[in-house]
Amino acid sequence: MATGKINVSVDNIFPLIKKFLYSDHEIFLRELISNATDATLKLKHLTNIGETDVEYGNPVIDIKVDKENKKIHVIDQGIGMTKEEVEKYINEVAFSGAEEFLDKYKDSAKDSGIIGHFGLGFYSAFMVAHKVEIITKSYKDEPAAHWTCSGTTEFTLEDADKQDRGTEIILHINEDDEEFLEENRIEELLVKYNKFMPIPIRFGTKEETLPLPDDAPEDAKPETKTVDNIINNPDPAWTKQPTDLEDKDYKDFYRELYPMQFEEPLFHIHLNVDYPFNLTGILYFPKMSQDMNM
Incomplete structure (x- = not known):
């Protein structure tokens, strides 16, 4: 297991992320789903151009709420990351603009362009979570990785036993943000921000009523079946x-x-x-x- 410090020269970057990234903390879900979508579309592109022989299949993005343990899971079946890529894209690139971020935004509470400008989309998770985990396995034939950070510049990075390609983000939700552990709140955000994302987004299951056949008796009751609750329309x-x-x-x-x-x-x-x-x-x-x- 590796331990280390995220490559940033300021220790108060996380309080600033929590306070200044966006005025509405609900944006975290949009950012994480956007990342999951990008990871899936990257894999699709690699398979289309013959850069990899892995099977693309019919990937979905799963959103799961564990209210009892106060956790939210965002799971994709995309390109995934190696341990070295986690080091590069999570620990280094995200904070390459940290000092500029501090200089420009330390006195400003509302600027919707911060995440896009500084590549901090993933770190919006810390607006609602006191600890975040990444469990990821690359499409390459390399071991899976497990990254954990508790809202400081320190992290742990170790091997994981994940067998399936893709990335799982686990958010341990703050006490002040437990509204996001309500399923109806999450579904509201999924419809609001991700209604037409190009990858199917699955949020549990739902009951679907089957149509009655034409020759069904008048007193026949329609049957129901349990189906995936796909939130979005990926082909508008x-x-x-x-x-x-x-x-x-x-x-x-x-x-x-x-x-x-x-x-x-x-x-x-x-x-x-x-x-x-x-x-x-x-x-x-x-x-x-x-x-x-x-």
Whole structure:
């Protein structure tokens, strides 16, 4: 087992992360899922170009809440990391801008661009957790690694017995942030920030009612089955070609976006621009009613 100190020359970086990264601590989940998505898409790219012969399969991102033990797990089946990569990307690169961060933001409490500017996305976990663990196994044929940090510049890094490719982030939630141990709160954040992420996000299971066959008797009761609770739509309409969509598809997607909007849209425009920049999207024009607040 290795022990060491994260490569940063200031000891008060974690209090600043907890206080200044974002005004809303709920952003941590968006950042961790974005990282998990990136790791999965990197693996997809490597398999597409023939850089690796591992099977990409049908990966998902799992979110698990352990309320009893006050933990949240974010698990992906992406590219993973070797022990050396954990050292490089977690312990060094993330803090390469630490001094500049301190100089620029020590007197400013709200700046939504800090994480993106300094590569601190993973460390947003410490806004809600007093300890964070990473258990990760690379797509390469190398041992898995287990990194642990308790909100100081000290960490431990050792081998792990993880057999499956990918990364698991374990957050030990602060007492002040136990709202995030409520499943309905987590589901709310997943829908709010990750509704159209390109990798399926699984949050437990749900019961689904099966349709009755046409010849079912009148008093027949529909059966239910337990299925994965996939939060997001990884293949939204705007990512498809207009020739592959019918009018019903556009209306269904509008309903998905605005379930409380009872009127169908007046019309829509499917945007697919290549020059001078790349832009895809769907622009909906809602019907105006007399009681609509302009």
